[in-house]
Structure formats: C-alpha cells, structure tokens
Amino acid sequence: QWQVNRGAGWSDISGATTTALAFTEQLADNGSQYRAVFTNTQGAATTNAATLTVTRPTLPVIAAVASSTYANTDTDGKFPMLAFDGNPNSYWHIAAGNFGYPDVWLQADLGTAKAIDQVVVDFGTAGTGNETVANDFAIWVGNDPTFAPGTYQVAATIAGNAAQVVTMDVNPTVNGRWVRYVVTRVTGTNWYDYGLGEMRIYGSDLASTD
Numbered sequence: 581q582w583q584v585n586r587g588a589g590w591s592d593i594s595g596a597t598t599t600a601l602a603f604t605e606q607l608a609d610n611g612s613q614y615r616a617v618f619t620n621t622q623g624a625a626t627t628n629a630a631t632l633t634v635t636r637p638t639l640p641v642i643a644a645v646a647s648s649t650y651a652n653t654d655t656d657g658k659f660p661m662l663a664f665d666g667n668p669n670s671y672w673h674i675a676a677g678n679f680g681y682p683d684v685w686l687q688a689d690l691g692t693a694k695a696i697d698q699v700v701v702d703f704g705t706a707g708t709g710n711e712t713v714a715n716d717f718a719i720w721v722g723n724d725p726t727f728a729p730g731t732y733q734v735a736a737t738i739a740g741n742a743a744q745v746v747t748m749d750v751n752p753t754v755n756g757r758w759v760r761y762v763v764t765r766v767t768g769t770n771w772y773d774y775g776l777g778e779m780r781i782y783g784s785d786l787a788s789t790d
Contacts, residue, residue, distance in 0.1 A: 585613040585629070610634040638780045639696075643689040646672065660686055663776045668704030673775030686776060687760040689725070695753040696721050696735060696783040701761065702745045704777020714776075715741050716765035719748060721756035732756065755786060 582596035586609075593601070601614060613629040644660035663672040663686055674684055703713045716739050722732025733756070736748035759781050 581617045581619070583615050583617060585615075587611070590615070605632065605634050607634055607636060636782060639690050639694055639783055641688040641781070642691045644672075644687060645689075646674065646686045647684050658775070663779050664688060666778070668702040668777035671704050671775050671777040684763040685760050686779065687725070687727075687758055688779065688781060690757050690759065690781070693723055693755055693757045693786055694781075694783045695755050695786055696759065696781060697750050697753045698748065698782040699736060699750065699759065699761075700745065700747045700778075700780040700782075701776060702778040702780070703775070704744075713741060713744060714763045714766050715739070717741070717761060717763045719750075720760040720762060721750075721754040721758070722760075723755075723757050725758050727758070727760055732758075732760075735759075753783065 582593045582601045583590045584593050585591075601616070609632055612632050614632060615629045616627045618625045618627075641661070641664040644664055646660045658671060658673045660672050662670045672686060699719045701714075701717070718734055718738070719736040720727055720732045721735045724731035733754045735750045735754045738746060738748065759779075761776065761779055
C-alpha cells in the first residue's frame with residue numbers, strides 16, 4: 581500500500597497497491613513524501629520515505645535587448661543574453677558611464693505570446709561586491725517590442741527591495757511575447773549598479789482558439 585504525506589500526516593493512496601507507483605506530478609506535489617507499506621501474515625514493513633521535487637522549466641528566451649549595453653568590441657562584454665543563460669553569476673549590466681539613465685531596462689523575446697504567471701529576478705554577483713541590487717523596478721509584458729504607451733501591462737512592481745532574489749507571482753496571468761525588466765532606482769552610484777544576474781520567466785502557451 582503506497583502512502584503520501586503532503587504535510588498533514590500519512591494517508592493511503594487509493595488503488596495504489598502494486599510494486600510501482602505511477603502518476604502525473606503537479607507543482608503542488610513538490611515536497612510531498614511517499615512510502616510503501618508491505619504486509620503479510622508475519623506483519624508489516626514500511627520503506628523509508630522518498631521526497632518528491634517538482635520543478636518547471638523557464639520559458640525559453642530567443643533574444644534579449646537592453647536600453648544600454650556593451651558594444652561587441654567591449655572586452656567586458658556584459659551582454660543582455662547573460663541574464664538568461666541559467667547562471668546568475670554571469671550577469672548583464674549597462675555600459676560604462678551610463679549611470680543616471682531614467683529608464684534602464686532589459687527585455688526578453690519569448691518568440692511567441694505566452695501566459696506569464698511568475699517572474700524571478702536574481703541579482704547574483706551583480707548584487708554582491710561592488711554592485712548592488714535594484715531597489716525599485718517593474719516587470720512589463722506586451723506584444724509590442726517598443727512598449728509604446730497602451731500596448732503593455734505592468735505585471736509586477738517592486739519598491740524598496742534589498743533582497744538578492746525576488747519572486748513575483750503574476751495573478752491573474754498576463755499575456756505577451758516580450759517581457760521587460762525596468763529599473764527606476766538603485767542605491768549605488770555607479771553604472772555597474774544597474775545589473776542583473778538572471779531573470780527567469782515562467783508561464784505557458786496560450787490556449788488554442790481553434
């Protein structure tokens with residue numbers, strides 16, 4: 581008999597009495613524990629519990645642009661796609677001497693419109709050492725890559741941040757192909773303070789209208 585513990589104690593899983601347990605996992609199953617109880621005429625034996633970890637992949641980013649970035653000839657090379665390479669310690673920041681931009685932003689192209697339900701920004705090494713974390717910023721989602729007024733929705737707004745990693749749930753979901761991270765205030769006083777280690781975008785394909 582297979583059993584599950586989702587945080588409120590162990591309970592039998594209905595119909596799960598074969599030697600293998602198979603099911604389609606959901607995000608809500610993350611952290612659940614599973615075990616099997618074997619019973620015969622001599623008594624019962626219980627296996628050690630196994631903890632299930634459920635993760636979901638980020639939406640793929642096919643291209644990234646920014647309001648101010650390094651030229652290809654710059655040896656520092658903190659290009660926009662470094663914020664989408666899966667490594668928070670390889671980071672993007674704006675070009676030297678460009679501190680004070682009123683609308684520093686980093687923009688991801690998802691290829692097609694998606695339903696965005698969560699965005700995570702991780703400042704990585706951009707938030708340690710000389711660089712600082714962004715204090716005030718927002719996430720915009722839209723289908724116009726220029727983000728002209730009236731063409732996008734503000735999915736999240738953060739003020740007074742001091743955290744290294746910020747998770748922003750988007751509820752209800754917001755649809756769009758382009759996701760823009762817009763910085764309005766940092767504590768630091770240098771161009772490299774406008775930096776970001778990683779931006780992870782979560783969501784799903786839009787429902788078919790066929």
